[in-house]
Amino acid sequence: MPAMHSLPPAHRPLEDALALGPALLARARSAEAAPWLAASLVEGPAVVLGAAQRAARVVDLAACAARGAKVLRRATTGTAAFLGGRGVVWTLALPHVASLAPDATARTLLNRNVRGFLKGFSRAGAPAHYFGREWISLQRRPAALLGLDAAPDGAVLIEVFAGHDAALALPPELAAPDERAVDRWLGKVPAALSDVVPARSSLEALARAVVEGIATWAALPLIDGGEAPELAAERFQPITAPDDPVPPGASAAALARVPIGWIEAAALSDVPPARVWLGGDVLTARWLLDALGSGEVPLDAEASPLEGATLADLSALARRALAPGRAPEG
Template structure:
């Protein structure tokens, strides 16, 4: 397994690692991982989240909180100060956990992170959904992106000085009605780390623990900044805006919301994101953890009527947490019929 050195990185550099390492894992056929120490304040939206449904951009600006869009899908995280992110890229779902499938890849690989936390003396648990608990409090959030060929990259985000929960003053009404943490109080790592465990020690111990649990050898490598996948600020690319201002179809799912919008002909929305190569007439997004290509494929299938432009999508072959293919496809079809 190739492993980048633990380092302090800018948020942009840390977010760039997901698409960069995903591409490297896909091309080389071997896993990559990295640990980064970062600093906010910032809110990081999931790749498929509509900004206006998650945050109040004006309130964020007034509070001095930058808003960015990750390359990975899933829910938004707030970095109120210092934070950490681990990035693990796999060439296929069974690269480390040999019994893993598309259905179980999150669970199987999150176990390696739990082992890593344990190595640092941190008792962590994962019961599904999008977050990891430490000392029975939500303290880390999982995000992911996948490729059509089956490669996958996982991110695990955690806040050191403040929990990852969005500040109430910055959260949109649709976000405020959700019980993201199932009635539990999210924790900052500073509240739950054992004495003597510094952020640097934690990040490195988790990486060592992942490799040990997966029974692979770490191969230290360097990555030049010029090799990072392109990422720009809040005006385009993985920044904002890259989702429609409103959604005509909105539906609750176990992980939060999914939503769809019919786009006018010739709309260039999808081309603003490096992960979306063509522009579907229907935009489909939300809080789900999946590949952006899956959402785009469902959107294109919803507009074509016969599904001829949609890659083959089977529940057992698609990484998807938080909703089902059927529910997503139905929502896209509903948006098309409006």
């Protein structure tokens, strides 16, 4: 009988919580092909960048260091989350896009699979809604941030971040100018979990309620996943290089505005075969960004999730990054 495999909510270093994503995705892609779910109770202060966000375009690394806020990078794409104190990271790994929602497709991935989180938050006493793209609204305020990645074989990783003691919005004094230019929250004031969840609910109880809500929504029994997997936490250590994750020797970044914020490109070479690093705030699969950076739109591009920009946006920026004589930007 199909089941949802789960690790019980546990306190974890933030680096371990981020490393849990690839580890559970590997389990979801195994021969058993079952969905996996975990909740990690974490501590900040820290900024968690999306997998494809160039550090210096999002944060002022010196200001973060002065405040004692680590800058880390997660495995999922999307926008940055700020954890000012205690927080929760939920990790959901699926063997394929329709594992929980039979009508889900690559382009409706978040719309369908976020519904379990909405049920979980609501059962914890915080009515939840999702209006698209990268955040969940609790009590009509942005309060949880989404990240996603997908493997070429269709397996999916979704991460949800929420701060308990402080809202997840990046404080202006820690943000780079390009980041401050974006209205991430559509004029709304982001909330901490402590602002929108009943005070009687502990953070661990909230984390568990969301896990149980997802399983209930999916109509799957929740079974103990046993021992936690071995984690490659060394991949998720603090970032100190301004251009991380752009490879060394790349050209200056080219920027373009898109509905979700910014996309970025940098030429890795100007001799055939020309290659481009593509990144930014977009919610998509990292393999798709790599493929588009090679100059071709793969035949299965439509089978990859893409939120906040279009294939045409990304391809056009990649071509511009390779244009002779392009003035540096970013």
